[in-house]
Amino acid sequence: MAGRKKRAGHEGSEDAESTSHAAVQLTHDDIMQASARVDPELRRRSELLWEDRSTPTRGPKRGVTPEDAVQAAIEIAQENGLGAVTMQAVSAKIGFTTMAIYRYFPNKEALTDAIVDAGMGSPPLPAEPRAHWRAEVTAWAHAKRAMMCARPWMAELPFVAAPHGPNWLRWLEAITDPFSKTGLSAADIGQMISIVEGYTRGASDTAVSLARARTRGVSEAEWAAAVGADLGRAIGDSRFPKFAALISAPSDGKARSMEESFAFGLQCVLDGIEMYIKSNIHASVEPI
Amino acid sequence: MAGRKKRAGHEGSEDAESTSHAAVQLTHDDIMQASARVDPELRRRSELLWEDRSTPTRGPKRGVTPEDAVQAAIEIAQENGLGAVTMQAVSAKIGFTTMAIYRYFPNKEALTDAIVDAGMGSPPLPAEPRAHWRAEVTAWAHAKRAMMCARPWMAELPFVAAPHGPNWLRWLEAITDPFSKTGLSAADIGQMISIVEGYTRGASDTAVSLARARTRGVSEAEWAAAVGADLGRAIGDSRFPKFAALISAPSDGKARSMEESFAFGLQCVLDGIEMYIKSNIHASVEPI
């Protein structure tokens, strides 16, 4: 925004260009101002995430870059889970004493936000030439699932914990793109995105549980049988007859792998979306 | 563990009836044994959650019940968020000094597991006479969303954090029931449940963000405009053209409320599921 030369500075003194709008088409500033009213804390975290992290000219050179610190934190999370990511551990990993990390991130929350966005990486580039929206969305969902599975510590964070950083927006851009070819309205596209995201996140978390179990040496079949360990309590309990039957049912010959399950569920979800798109095709809502 | 007479008792000394099985149909013990191999820690937490919490006969009477403690913790979470639920705060709320809470729960994790299950409550009873599966699943999803929205602190926990307690199983039973009328295989039903759950959870979390903002005095329209505060950064950034267009698009006259959005998205999801059910109807998979 206005005077962001280096290190941020987002409020005040930039109303000039935004107040001239008729307020139907929202501008960046409209939204940023609304968001400050909505949740100032989230906004501050967002700012930190988008700040220019380039080193100032004065003073001693930094021993490492902020990206190094983020990388160190991610490695710790990768090896020992999110719980092992302490300020001391990260500082130690980059070769400093505890407090040094605060020269890179003002608090732990900022560091966590940063590793989430960095860990997410960029979505894979869509194939050229562009495929049907459905193929692209399918590819996106599989890519996101793969990303989440490769970073199991992400599942340890609450769903809505982090603000959206550049990488997260890249992922959003990547799924908005195919949907914007469908002729749906903006509101509808937003809805479809949240459906696909929700499904993908849920399925990824399940897969992460499996992966966690895997590292302790059980087969996928065993895990599938245990259905998340504690669900088995339903069996023999008269309060849960249907669910007990569900998890104790003999698997038919065509049992699916986790990957196949994901693909299958995604098909269902996209079938529903496609059905809406087709029914909507003559609805004359202006596409974005 | 073996001789746990009151306080639960799910493992040893009951192999007699289970080992006689041909191991195709899974028994409770099969699954509990598998689950111990899969994730001993989760199993221990699950045990704590299912333990009989009745007071032992010897010694002084307890000042409060474990349920009182759980209730106190839930009230704290309700008022000040999950972060305010500390062992000291809960102990103080029930009128004890810090350490007393450990007479009720061995550690904080156990307390958290307990408030999650207790906070979930029982799902509403299905209407009699039983409706079409789709109507029941729709009712279930709305009920679950309402429950999550009424307990915003639940969204502060990771998706897969807690083991499944009695109430959670009640919810699962309640959604398994309608699906088991569809003629789908057990594996398919499990898939459909996770689709509906994932969608509901995701949508609920979004709604919770809104509710949180609401308490700070912004209108739904404002929040909708801000789309989660930081997303607005996409606008004006050439890397995110489609997404920027999406969130800055003028809302057509028929803007949906959050509630309507949820219902609409659910329709899409259920359309996809229904399509599969119909295509599957002659597939001769034995229903459970």
Next chain:
DNA sequence: TGTATCAGTGTATTATGTACACAGTGAGAG
């Protein structure tokens, strides 16, 4: 009636986030 068992208390320890002041560094101002 004695005693093992259990409830709540008080104190101490540990882990972790973070405030603050200090010493050294080096680019730019004079």
Next chain:
DNA sequence: CTCTCACTGTGTACATAATACACTGATACA
């Protein structure tokens, strides 16, 4: 060319929170 001050990493200190442990007192049952 040197002085200055923004900035870096360090060391110390403190607050919060989980939780171990030992103690006092209560009470059902042998």
